[in-house]
Amino acid sequence: MRIAFLTLGCKVNYYETEKMIRDFRGRGFSVVDFEEAADVYVVNTCTVTNIADRKSRQMLHRARKKAPHALIVAVGCYVESAGESIETDETIDLAFGNKDKETIADLIAEKLSDRLKSREETGIGTDTHKQRTRAFLKVQDGCNQFCSYCLIPYVRGRGELVSTPVPEVVREVEDRVAAGCKEVVINGIHLSSYGVTEKSANGFVHAEGKPLQELIRRVDDVDGLIRIRLGSLEPRIITSEWLEGLKGCDKLCPHFHLSLQSGCDATLERMNRHYTTAEFAKKVKILREFYENPAITTDVIVGFPGETDEEFAETMAFLEEIGFADMHVFQYSMRDGTRAAAMKDQVPPEIKKERSEALLARVETWSREFVGEQANTPAKVLLEEYVSEGGKSFLAGYNERYVRYGVPEEEAKRLGLEPGMLTDTGDACVI
Numbered sequence: 001m002r003i004a005f006l007t008l009g010c011k012v013n014y015y016e017t018e019k020m021i022r023d024f025r026g027r028g029f030s031v032v033d034f035e036e037a038a039d040v041y042v043v044n045t046c047t048v049t050n051i052a053d054r055k056s057r058q059m060l061h062r063a064r065k066k067a068p069h070a071l072i073v074a075v076g077c078y079v080e081s082a083g084e085s086i087e088t089d090e091t092i093d094l095a096f097g098n099k100d101k102e103t104i105a106d107l108i109a110e111k112l113s114d115r116l117k118s119r120e121e122t123g124i125g126t127d128t129h130k131q132r133t134r135a136f137l138k139v140q141d142g143c144n145q146f147c148s149y150c151l152i153p154y155v156r157g158r159g160e161l162v163s164t165p166v167p168e169v170v171r172e173v174e175d176r177v178a179a180g181c182k183e184v185v186i187n188g189i190h191l192s193s194y195g196v197t198e199k200s201a202n203g204f205v206h207a208e209g210k211p212l213q214e215l216i217r218r219v220d221d222v223d224g225l226i227r228i229r230l231g232s233l234e235p236r237i238i239t240s241e242w243l244e245g246l247k248g249c250d251k252l253c254p255h256f257h258l259s260l261q262s263g264c265d266a267t268l269e270r271m272n273r274h275y276t277t278a279e280f281a282k283k284v285k286i287l288r289e290f291y292e293n294p295a296i297t298t299d300v301i302v303g304f305p306g307e308t309d310e311e312f313a314e315t316m317a318f319l320e321e322i323g324f325a326d327m328h329v330f331q332y333s334m335r336d337g338t339r340a341a342a343m344k345d346q347v348p349p350e351i352k353k354e355r356s357e358a359l360l361a362r363v364e365t366w367s368r369e370f371v372g373e374q375a376n377t378p379a380k381v382l383l384e385e386y387v388s389e390g391g392k393s394f395l396a397g398y399n400e401r402y403v404r405y406g407v408p409e410e411e412a413k414r415l416g417l418e419p420g421m422l423t424d425t426g427d428a429c430v431i
Helices: 011-026 050-066 076-087 098-113 113-120 166-178 210-220 240-244 265-271 277-290 309-322 349-373 411-415
Strands: 002-007 030-032 041-043 072-078 095-096 134-141 184-188 226-228 256-257 297-300 326-331 378-389 392-398 404-408 422-424
Touching: 002 011, 002 050, 011 030, 011 041, 011 098, 011 134, 011 184, 041 076, 041 098, 050 072, 050 076, 072 076, 072 098, 072 422, 076 095, 095 240, 134 166, 166 184, 166 210, 184 210, 210 226, 226 256, 240 277, 240 297, 265 309, 277 297, 277 309, 297 309, 297 349, 309 349, 326 349, 378 404, 392 411
Parallel strands: 002 030, 002 041, 041 072, 072 095, 134 184, 184 226, 256 297, 297 326
Antiparallel strands: 378 392, 378 422, 392 404
16 A cells, blocks of 8 residues: 655654654555655645645645545644634545644554455565654644734644653654764754653742753763754743753754744734743844854744834844854745734735745845855765765765755765765865
């Protein structure tokens, strides 16, 4: 039985898809590319914006058009937000929420039992899926921050926080390393809440980030692992004490994604973010005191309800002041059921687009400047895969600060380099 997956949205979704893939392989399924012919198509959906909803529907419809007789399965956040309306979509055969991801292999196998029996006589195709050098690990689920624009707390457990125990995470890392993985990216829906279960809005602050700190230290001890990256962090978790506790974790990359969303305090307050720009700037300063030229990246929403030209100008000035290595820029997308959807002074689409384009132009400049600095800084590149850029083939990978490098294919072969190996940036070029 052939099964294909498509993942939309966040890194947590990518981790969950990888786990689903392993579960299906364990049942004898052959995992194929989403563009290939398959008996089952699974779309791990996203609902963070209206565009994400539309993309989820489009991919499900695309699978149905391509394979009219296949089983089309929707899973994840779009299923949660769509509610009963998803039952009227004739494209979808099965729909599962986020909590069903743990048992989805059993649920789908049950539906396919007759087909699976018929396949037993002919056998299952050989699985040729290539183990990735970098693996995503989901160690935490749920969010209780309830930002005024976000549906995630409602579709990811409605404020319930769940963390994977440290020993289980360590065992998974060890298994990944044994299979050839060299780098893990530790993720969560609200990673800074790792180890916290109570539903208080600021529970993770009382824990001072110690559970996550302990997890990082334990993962750092895994033999054979080369690097650890962290997913998006709540700015408030960054303290001198927290970073002091990570000293000696040499595998932890100096690459930190601190979610900002706006560089204007008035906008942050309407968003129900729990910090000010001054507090955010202080966290960045602390990171730069502990790490040499760290890559600090962020997310920014433009066109949030009530955002005036003056507020947007404040955001631009703040971003310029901080000097990010890169950022994700989003136009505010109204989500029914959130407080922001009912706010006055919704920003017209054309203004959101104009602000997004203006910011993206600056992001390109800031990113180019950061990459230029890296090009002159000795570092190690963890090679991952062969890619084609500008008509040339490279063995590509990333340095510790997530700048992409490539070694020309012929040079890589001459040097005996392969995916999973480390090489100096002197042997590679920024691509």
